[in-house]
Amino acid sequence: MKVTVVGAGNVGATCADVLAYREIANEVVLVDIKEGFAEGKALDIWQKAPINLYDTRTVGVTNDYSKTAGSDVVVITSGLPRKPGMTRDDLISTNAGIVQSVTENIVKHSPDAIIIVVSNPLDVMTYAAHITSKLPRTRVMGMAGILDTARYRAFLAEELNVSPKDIQAVLMGGHGDTMVPLPRYTTVGGIPVTELISEDKLNAIVDRTKNGGGELVKLMGTSAWYAPGSAAAQMVEAIVRDQRRVFPVCVKLEGEYGIDGVYLGVPVILGKNGIEKIIELQLNEDEKQLLETSRGHVKEVMDALDNMSAKA
Numbered sequence: 476m477k478v479t480v481v482g483a484g485n486v487g488a489t490c491a492d493v494l495a496y497r498e499i500a501n502e503v504v505l506v507d508i509k510e511g512f513a514e515g516k517a518l519d520i521w522q523k524a525p526i527n528l529y530d531t532r533t534v535g536v537t538n539d540y541s542k543t544a545g546s547d548v549v550v551i552t553s554g555l556p557r558k559p560g561m562t563r564d565d566l567i568s569t570n571a572g573i574v575q576s577v578t579e580n581i582v583k584h585s586p587d588a589i590i591i592v593v594s595n596p597l598d599v600m601t602y603a604a605h606i607t608s609k610l611p612r613t614r615v616m617g618m619a620g621i622l623d624t625a626r627y628r629a630f631l632a633e634e635l636n637v638s639p640k641d642i643q644a645v646l647m648g649g650h651g652d653t654m655v656p657l658p659r660y661t662t663v664g665g666i667p668v669t670e671l672i673s674e675d676k677l678n679a680i681v682d683r684t685k686n687g688g689g690e691l692v693k694l695m696g697t698s699a700w701y702a703p704g705s706a707a708a709q710m711v712e713a714i715v716r717d718q719r720r721v722f723p724v725c726v727k728l729e730g731e732y733g734i735d736g737v738y739l740g741v742p743v744i745l746g747k748n749g750i751e752k753i754i755e756l757q758l759n760e761d762e763k764q765l766l767e768t769s770r771g772h773v774k775e776v777m778d779a780l781d782n783m784s785a786k787a
């Protein structure tokens with residue numbers, strides 16, 4: 476299996492490293508626009524192989540997409556991260572152009588690839604990659620839900636003083652403040668979380684999760700990379716190993732949840748064909764309302780992208 480990761484910065488290099496040391500792919504190609512940057516990161520990861528005992532080959536290139544030819548999966552992390560005081564949507568004008576040009580190059584050299592978008596604003600960058608690629612919606616998706624859920628699970632594990640391994644959860648909606656938490660689908664070793672924690676504490680954890688990306692931007696001056704890079708690698712693994720894992724993934728909705736033509740996080744089954752199935756949960760009225768707010772926000776940013784493209 477060959478996997479390309481575009482963008483050899485914090486998230487891209489972390490993702491490539493996880494793909495390599497966990498031997499999720501036989502070959503990982505890292506691409507960056509900065510001269511020598513991807514080559515250096517790939518070489519560093521390869522030199523770690525004798526220490527950590529793996530044999531995935533890592534190759535770095537500066538904007539040379541011929542080396543990415545025949546990739547099974549491509550992860551797009553190229554683009555600016557936000558700085559303190561910015562929203563993810565502030566990145567749209569710079570990152571849309573980057574994601575669109577990268578997608579054109581990917582599809583030219585790997586027409587059969589499955590594309591995982593990571594660049595922000597996530598839902599709208601998934602839209603940009605999907606329309607540029609002209610691939611079926613099952614093969615162009617965005618990573619955010621695994622990360623948001625992981626943050627929620629980590630905060631819960633800390634509060635309950637239990638292993639994060641035993642917390643199962645699902646979140647929906649856009650990647651941002653309007654994400655839709657679903658506490659009634661959260662379990663701790665099979666026990667509904669609502670039996671183990673007060674409503675106030677759970678609400679505080681949900682709020683912290685919604686602002687989880689911003690919390691890290693404030694602390695570090697740039698956005699997170701260990702959990703995001705690992706989350707993208709987990710999606711790659713589900714695809715290349717045909718694991719049929721159930722994850723929240725950003726995909727174009729075509730009638731599911733009563734929504735048409737908007738890219739939102741929903742639970743899916745992820746396997747060798749990409750999105751194998753979208754799972755439709757029976758949402759209650761409150762959850763439907765939250766999802767509608769999230770849909771409205773993502774649609775506004777999609778429209779802003781369309782307006783920018785029309786003017787260009």
Ligand SMILES: NC(=O)c1ccc[n+]([C@@H]2O[C@H](COP(=O)([O-])OP(=O)(O)OC[C@H]3O[C@@H](n4cnc5c(N)ncnc54)[C@H](O)[C@@H]3O)[C@@H](O)[C@H]2O)c1
Binds near residue numbers: 482506650
């Ligand atoms: N979806 C998520 O949950 C999530 C999580 C974390 C970060 N992100 C997003 O991922 C993106 C990357 O974050 P980061 O921390 O790795 O940033 P970074 O600045 O460390 O790395 C980005 C890399 O992209 C490269 N790049 C820029 N234009 C390119 C092009 N045309 N072709 C190839 N490479 C190009 C840059 O040279 C840089 O090395 C940001 O947009 C960030 O907001 C998303």
Ligand SMILES: O=C(O)C[C@H](O)C(=O)O
Binds near residue numbers: 563689691692698
């Ligand atoms: O917060 C960001 O800007 C990056 C990413 O979307 C995250 O949630 O960590």
